[in-house]
Amino acid sequence: xxxxxxxxxxxxxxxxxxxxxxxxxxxxxxxxxxxxxxxxxxxxxxxxxxxxxxxxxxxxxxxxxxxxxxxxxxxxxxxxxxxxxxxxxxxxxxxxxxxxxxxxxxxxxxxxxxxxxxxxxxxxxxxxxxxxxxxxxxxxxxxxxxxxxxxxxx
Numbered sequence: 001x002x003x004x005x006x007x008x009x010x011x012x013x014x015x016x017x018x019x020x021x022x023x024x025x026x027x028x029x030x031x032x033x034x035x036x037x038x039x040x041x042x043x044x045x046x047x048x049x050x051x052x053x054x055x056x057x058x059x060x061x062x063x064x065x066x067x068x069x070x071x072x073x074x075x076x077x078x079x080x081x082x083x084x085x086x087x088x089x090x091x092x093x094x095x096x097x098x099x100x101x102x103x104x105x106x107x108x109x110x111x112x113x114x115x116x117x118x119x120x121x122x123x124x125x126x127x128x129x130x131x132x133x134x135x136x137x138x139x140x141x142x143x144x145x146x147x148x149x150x151x152x153x154x
Contacts, residue, residue: 055088056086056087056088057086058086058091059108061108061132062084062086062091062106062108064132065091065106065108065132065135066084066091066093068132068133068135068136069082069093069103069104069135069142070082070093072135072136072139072142072143073093073103073142073143073146075143076143076146076147076150076152077095077146077150077152081095081096081150082094082095082103083095083096083097085099089107090105090106090107091105091106091107091108092104092105092106093105093106095146095149095150096150101149101150102118102149103117103118103142103145103146103149103150104116104117104118104142104145105124107126112128113128113129113130113131113132114126114127114128114129115127115129115135115138117141117142117145118145118148118149119145120148
């Protein structure tokens with residue numbers, strides 16, 4: 001008898017706590033929805049703030065070069081490991097999203113385009129090219145650089 005009474009009492013207590021928690025959550029959701037969908041008159045009359053333009057903009061040409069490099073590297077590195085990072089001065093193709101594991105850096109200027117590969121002694125030698133498809137001409141050297149960086153054999 002005592003056991004049954006305690007069980008009923010605990011059940012009622014737990015039920016009351018759950019009901020109050022659900023009510024509080026639903027009330028908070030209603031308030032959040034009301035404040036986010038209905039702007040105040042002061043907010044409606046304020047002018048839109050100027051949008052800030054990003055300093056680094058990845059161009060279609062850079063993305064095209066990335067996909068060309070990624071297709072070249074399929075022979076040596078799993079394509080899921082190949083990523084890119086765009087900086088203000090150059091565009092890098094990376095392995096494992098690691099900035100220390102860059103395979104190739106590309107520079108796209110108004111009048112010329114160039115790339116450099118990471119050599120064994122970590123030095124950089126820039127090579128000029130005309131169009132993105134010219135990167136296919138350097139397939140062997142790009143694959144060799146990727147093998148060194150990724151730790152795979154070509």
